Amino acid sequence: xxxxxxxxxxxxxxxxxxxxxxxxxxxxxxxxxxxxxxxxxxxxxxxxxxxxxxxxxxxxxxxxxxxxxxxxxxxxxxxxxxxxxxxxxxxxxxxxxxxxxxxxxxxxxxxxxxxxxxxxxxxxxxxxxxxxxxxxxxxxxxxxxxxxxxxxxxxxxxxxxxxxxxxxxxxxxxxxxxxxxxxxxxxxxxxxxxxxxxxxxxxxxxxxxxxxxxxx
Numbered sequence: 001x002x003x004x005x006x007x008x009x010x011x012x013x014x015x016x017x018x019x020x021x022x023x024x025x026x027x028x029x030x031x032x033x034x035x036x037x038x039x040x041x042x043x044x045x046x047x048x049x050x051x052x053x054x055x056x057x058x059x060x061x062x063x064x065x066x067x068x069x070x071x072x073x074x075x076x077x078x079x080x081x082x083x084x085x086x087x088x089x090x091x092x093x094x095x096x097x098x099x100x101x102x103x104x105x106x107x108x109x110x111x112x113x114x115x116x117x118x119x120x121x122x123x124x125x126x127x128x129x130x131x132x133x134x135x136x137x138x139x140x141x142x143x144x145x146x147x148x149x150x151x152x153x154x155x156x157x158x159x160x161x162x163x164x165x166x167x168x169x170x171x172x173x174x175x176x177x178x179x180x181x182x183x184x185x186x187x188x189x190x191x192x193x194x195x196x197x198x199x200x201x202x203x204x205x206x207x208x209x210x211x212x213x214x215x216x
Contacts, residue, residue, distance in 0.1 A: 002102060003083045003141045010075040011083060011143050013100060017069050023100035024076055025062040033070015040065045061095040065103075074100050079145035079216065082152075082208060086172065089205070090137040093144055093170035096216055102140030110135050144170055148211030160202035166213035173205015 002021065004012045013021060015035055028037060040063045066072060075081065076099055084091060086105065101107075109132050136142055144150075146169045153161050155175055162180070171177070180200045201207050 003100070003143055005081070005083055006073060008080050008149065009078055010073055011081050011100070013066070013072050013074060013143075015066055015068050015070055015072060020065050020067045020103040021100055022063045022098075022103060023066055023072075023074055024098065025064045027074045027076045027099055028066075029073045029075050031070055031072040033068060035066065035068035035070045035072055038065045038067070061098060063098075066100075074143065076145060077216075079147065080149055080210070082144050082146060082150040082169070084142045084144060084170070084172070084208070086136065086138060086140055086142065088137075088139055089172045089174075090135050091142055091170055091172045092133050092135055093142070095134040097144045097146065097169060098134065099143040099145050101136055101142040102138075105136045105138045105140045105142070108135040108137070109133070144208070145216060146208070146210035146212075147214045147216070150208050150210050152206050152208055155201050155203055155205045155207060157202075157204055160200050161207055162198040162200050163207060163209055164213060165197055165199050166215060167209050167211075168199055169208040169210050171201060171205060171207040173203065175201050175203040175205040175207070177201045 002014045004014075006012050010029065013023075015021065015033070022040060025039060079099075081099055092110065150169060153163075155161050155171075155173065165179070178200050180198050
C-alpha cells in the first residue's frame with residue numbers, strides 16, 4: 001500500500017523506480033528523494049480514445065504523473081482524505097474527488113444509466129454528479145477527498161444502505177444503486193423533512209459517506 005495517512009488531510013505516498021502514480025495537479029505539498037511531476041495531458045490511464053471519452057463524459061480532471069524514487073506528501077484544499085485499498089474490485093467515484101491513485105489501476109468511465117437504469121440517470125441529475133462517473137479497477141490504493149470525515153459503511157445482501165446523495169463519496173463491490181424518493185404532499189407545500197431523495201445501495205460491498213452535505 002503506497003499511501004500512508006499523515007493526518008486526516010494529508011497522505012504520504014512511496015514512489016519506487018519503474019512504477020508511477022497519478023495525482024491531481026497542484027496537490028503535491030512536499031517530497032523527498034528524486035521525484036518528477038509531469039502534467040498528464042490524457043487525464044490518467046489509457047490512450048487517446050480514453051482521453052476523449054473522459055472529456056466527453058465530463059470526467060477529465062487535470063492530473064499529473066508522479067515517478068521516481070522517494071516519498072511525496074499530497075493534500076488539496078484542506079479537504080479530508082480517505083485512502084481506499086482495492087483488491088480486484090471496481091471503485092466508482094467522481095473524478096474531481098480523486099487526489100491520487102496507483103498507476104497500476106485500470107481507469108475507465110461509466111454511464112450512470114447502466115447501473116440503476118433510468119433512475120441511475122435521474123440520480124446523476126438530482127445529485128449534480130452528471131450522467132457519468134469514473135471507475136478504477138484492480139489491485140492498488142486510491143486517495144479520495146471529502147468534506148468532513150468519511151465513514152465506510154458495509155453493504156451486505158439483504159441489508160441495503162440508504163445515503164443522502166449529497167453525502168455520497170464513492171462505493172465499491174458488486175453493488176446496485178438506485179434513487180428512492182419519499183416525496184409527499186408535505187414536500188410539495190414546503191413542510192417536508194428535507195430528505196426527499198436517498199440513494200439505495202444494495203448487494204455486496206461498501207459505500208463511503210462524508211460528514212457533510214456539501215459537494216467539493
